[in-house]
Amino acid sequence: MxxxxxxxxxxxxxxxxxxxxxxxxxxxxxxxxxxxxxxxRRKKSRGDDGESRYVPPPTRRRAGVSFGDDHFGETESYTENGLRKVRPYYFDFETYCKGRWVGKSLLHVFSKEFRSEPLEYYQRAALAGRLRLNESTVRDLSVVLKDNDFLRNTVHRHEPPVTAEPLRILAESGDIVVVDKPSSLPVHPCGRFRHNTVIFILGKEHNMKELHTIHRLDRLTSGVLMFAKTSEVSKKMAELVRERKVEKEYVCRVSGKFPEETLTCEEPILVVSYKIGVCRVHPKGKPSKTVFQRLGYNGKSSVVKCFPYTGRTHQIRVHLQYLGHPIVNDPIYNTEAWGPNRGKKGEVNMTNEELLRTLIEEHKAKQSLDILDVGEDDLQALNSGQPCSQSTSEAPMANPDGETPTQDEGDSLSADCGKEEVVKDDSSAETEGKGRGLVDPLCGECKIIRPDPSPKDLIMYLHALRYKGEDFDYSTELPEWAKDDWKED
Structure with a gap:
């Protein structure tokens, strides 16, 4: 009281x-x-002349991947020649003005930082009303940018085809979704991929929305892939992976006769380029450990089980290359670009930049740059002596050419897959109703006729076979190329 x-x-x-x-x-x-x-305060931006512009406040994303029916309805997919294809569609890339752009004209920014398209493209896009500044159409690229300006660019987007192999659901509960991911299919929207991704297929065709990634697989790697339905479960699973309480088992087919005894490789791994996704064994790399066991040998190649104890980018592939037994059809680590011994024992007698140039030139000669997800902006950066991994080209205002780095071994954690995206997604009201799949007069990609890749060229012989924890155990069958009766081409 x-x-x-x-x-x-x-x-x-x-x-x-x-x-x-x-x-x-x-x-x-x-x-x-x-x-x-x-x-x-963010809604108003004042320049040196005192003139104010209305700037829309940033949109707060929900936890998980917030893709809905409006996103799924942007286009449609179809199957042709054993490939899953997406019809071209209109799409908006968005970004707020970066600090280094303040006081510079749009013409300057496009010419210096968005080099995946020629400057003439942006001039034509402006005249066509496809560039907007703070939601107002911009036709004059001499306009000077101010702090917090909001830019939007409408593009005609093309996605590369992926294998038409179906995405199988291995398990589903109130907390977890587990799938068997086909090779060539990215986990989430990144780079040039959006509708041809696991996230979009699950949302559009299986009505599984707002999933949280627990781990990731490289685009060319197939196998067990887990998603959480809530952020709480995602954090719990992430903790298990960090504490190495999840047993991971992979299977691959490698060149040559792999030793019969169990081998352990603990060579440190260094990332050469995040942009392209290339790593190598190097003393300055991060500690890594993989255990290998041979399952069989057919006189030409060996089937090997892999047990990664750490989760470095491309860890299994890099360690196999170091041991002199790279994956048979690895488009990066089993090429002549690494030298006569293809990187065995870490013998790469060139700098990182020389290695990147050699890799790109080799794939350029084979017309297979899509494997590296390399665009013209990257080629220009390399030709000018600028490191490809530090390219200043920005994806959000043009059709992006790169893919965010992903990991084979699934230790890359994210409670919100949306944060991994290269761009923020949205649909433009001005482009609604335009014919999907029709030729766009401004689109350079529409003028190019690309031959279809063979479905077998989209498969790499590396598969996530099993993920096991204290109270879960998810696995798939052996892929055809890992079976005893498989015949090599």
Missing amino acids: LSGSRRRAARILVGCSSFLSCEMSLKRKDPEGESGTAGD
Whole structure:
């Protein structure tokens, strides 16, 4: 029981609190006042001339991957020649003005930082009304950018084909979804891929939406892939992986006669290029450990089980290359670009930049740059002596050419797959109703006729066979190329 004086003091404090709350609320309602919130201040941007522009506040993403029916309805897929294809569609890339762009013209920014398209393309796109600044059409690229300006670019988007092999559901509960991922299919939207991804196929064809990635597989790697339905489960599973309480088992087919005895490789792995996704054994790399066991040998190649104890990018592939038994059809680590011994024992007598150039030139000669996800901006960067891994080309305002780095061994964790995307997605109201799949007059890709890849060229002989934890055990059957009766081409 409070005394009279204490009750009066309490009433005074409550009254003061109410007054302060009311005053603060009134101040927040004034977007021009100094007491406004950061969100209010963000909506107005003033340049040196005092002119103000309305800038839409950033959209807060929900936890998980927030793709809905409006995104899934952007286009449609179809099967042809053993491939899953997506009809070209219109798409908006968005970005806020970066600090280094402030005070520079759009013409300057496009010419220096968005080199995947020639400058003439952006000039024509502006005249066609496809470039918008703070939601207003921009036709003059000489306009100078200001802090917090919001840019939107509508493009005609083409996606590379992937194998038509179906995405199988291995298990589903109230917390987890486990699938058998086909080779060539990215996990989430990244680079040039959006509808041809596991996330979009699960959402559009299986009505499984707002999933959280627990681990990732490289685009060319097939096998067990787990998703969480809630952020809580995602965090729990992530902790298990970090504490190495998840046993991972892979199977692959490698060149030559692999030793019969169990081998352990603990060579450190260094990332040469995040942009392209190339690694090598190097003393300055991160500690890595993989155990290998041979299952069989057919006189030409060996089937090997792999047990990665760490989760470095391309760990299994790099360690097999180091041991002199690269994966038979590995398009990166089993090529002549690494030298006469193809990187065995880490013998790569060239710098990282020389290695990247050699790899790109080899795939360029084979017309297989899509395997590396390399675009013209990367080629220009290399030709100018700029490291490809540090290219200043920005994907969000043009059709991106790269893929975010992914990992074979699945230790790359993300509670929100949306954060892994190269771009923020949205659909443009101005482009609704335009014919999907029709030739676009501004689109350079529409003018190119590309031959279809063979479905077998989209498969790499590396498969995530089993993931096992304290209270779960998910596995798939052996792929055809890992069976005893498989015949090599």
